[in-house]
Amino acid sequence: MTFLDPRALIYRSGQLSPEEAEELARQTLKGCEDGELFLQFIASESFGFDDGRLKTADYSRNAGFGLRGVSGETTAFAHANEISAAAIRRAGETLALLDPAKAARAAPPIRSNRHLYTDASPLDAVEFGAKVRLLETIDAAARARDPRVVQVSASLAGSWSVVEIVRPDGFVATDVRPLVRLNVSLVVEQNGRRETGTFGIGGRRLYDDLFEPATWNRAIDTALDQALTNLESVDAPAGEMTVLLGPGWPGVLLHEAVGHGLEGDFNRKGTSAFSGRIGERVGAPGVTVVDDGSIMGRRGSLSIDDEGTPTQETVLIEDGILKGxxxxxLNARLMGVAPTGNGRRESYAHAPMPRMTNTFMRAGNDDPAELLARVKDGIYAKSFGGGQVDIVSGKFVFSCTEAYRIENGRLGAPIKGATLIGDGPSVLTRVTGIGNDLALDEGVGVCGKGGQSVPAGVGQPTLLVEGLTVGGTA
Incomplete structure (x- = not known):
């Protein structure tokens, strides 16, 4: 069912009207320095096809509000999965615990009419049976590709969210957010050895392109190629060595090792390895890192953030110098700078915090083939799995899902069990080559922080990094 006015999913007769929402925001937040009433409706679905049959088919609808008041550094927050005037009044009692604001009320965000994605719902655009048939087709096609394929897992997921942000100063902003994702995972077996390969693609759009044979066939081929490559892999070496990082998804290392350390809350509190270092060199010449939530249709993009601020391109590191x-x-106000459109929350049940959107390193001028030729002994990391970072020290650990030895400037045998170990403050200073082949990821990233998960994007060109520690199995 398609709704002509998405706001009808938030405002219902006898429960809450737009006028009542504005009046309640004024009443409950009148003594606060900042804050908002965040209203949300979200519908989501997921399909999982495994072992030759449909294993899961989930659909859910949820709606609620979060009411946040800010006074100085203190935040009061209440939420409920009921959108009604009565529930919002009850939530307002929590805000009464705040000390009255001693400063003037913060100015509202800049208004924007920009739309980075369609308002249409991906869930409604394709009927149930077609979604199941797509996964059946992928399963059959993947098994027919190669006799070594012994297991296929395919999943399709989509969501459609309507949010409205109502402030006590009369500011109201609405955003309608689609999100889709297709994943294919294969297990291959040869001579008793099993290996896996995966591929995912998605973004803030409809399902249309995911149903195109060219798209899902590429997903199968990429996952199969990775799995078959890993069948031939040998134990990874260990020690400090030169690492060539592939373009695109390997930017997740940048996201973890550097990105989280550049979020405002950690730096305001002085707990980041980058705290107090604005204007200092934190990367090699040529290293420019940006966060940009305003790229059309990207998984990490938002027309406005969850506080109503339009997203933008924010240069974090420019030519190796930390810029912001x-x-x-909240953190922008306390640090005396402008917000960058990075106030994000998982849902109405969570208060916003500074979070990345699409974070990537800009391209350089080096030919990727020439960067490979420079490496006499090292590894090429083409794809990563999980990783983690300690914000205070900046130390990180990442596991490679597809990697190769490099010997005398040529790719050698694929390796398994390789992990990259380093620290954010120094890894960018070790960059000695930046490719001209910037690529963003395919649209599958999920970022976790403070118990909240949000979709995010990463990217980078091919990077040559000297002196990274490789934890191997050899």
């Missing part, structure tokens, strides 16, 4: 941090409204 990722900011929400």
């Amino acid at each position: 941090y990722i900011q929400d409204r």
Whole structure:
């Protein structure tokens, strides 16, 4: 069912009207320095096809509000999965615990009519049976590709969210957000050895291109190629060595090792390895890192953030020099800078915090083939799995899902069990080559912080990094 006015999913007769929402925001937030009433409706679905049959088919609808008041550094927050005037009044009692604001009320965000994605719902555009048939087709096609394929897992997921942000100063902003994702995972077996390969693609759009044979066939081929490559892999070496990082998804290392450390809350509190270092060199010449939530249709993009601020391109590191941090409204105000459109929350049940959107390193001028030729002994990391970072020290650990030895400037045998170990403050200073082949990821990233998960994007060109520690199995 398609709704002509998405706001009808938030405002219902006898429960809450737009006028009542504005009046309640004024009443409940009148003594606060900043804050908002965040209203949300979200519908989501997921299909999982495994072992030759449909294993899961889930659909859910949820709606609620979050009411946040800010006074100085203190935040009061209440939420409920009921959108009604009565529930919002009850939530307002929590805000009464705040001390009255001693400063003037913060100015509202800049208004924007920009739309980075369609308002249409991906869930409604394709009927149930077609979604199941797509996964059946992928399963059959993947098994027919190669006799070594012994297991296929395919999943399709989509969501459609309507949010409205109502402030006590009369500011109201609405955003309608689609999100889709297709994943294919294969297990291959040869001579008793099993290996896996995966591929995913998605973004803030409809399902249309995911149903195109060219798209899902590429997903199968990429996952199969990775799995078959890993069948031939040998134990990874260990020690400090030169690492060539592939373009695109390997930017997740940048996201973890550097990105989180550049978020405003950690730096305001002085707990980041980058705290107090604006204007200092934190990367090699040529290293420029940006966060940009305003790229059309990207998974990490938002027309406005969850506080109503339009997203933008924010230069974090320019030519190796630290220029700024990722900011929400609260931390920007306390640090005396402008918000950057990075106030994000998982849902109405969570208060916003500074979070990355699409974070990537800009391209350089080096030919990727020439960068490979420079490496006499090292590894090429083409794809990563999980990783983690300690914000205070900046130390990170990442596991490679597809990697190769490099010997005398040529790719050698694929390796398994390789992990990259380093620290954010120094890894960018070790960059000795930046490719001209910037690529963003395919649209599958999920970022976790403070118990909240949000979709995010990463990217980078091919990078040559000297002196990274490789934890191997050899």
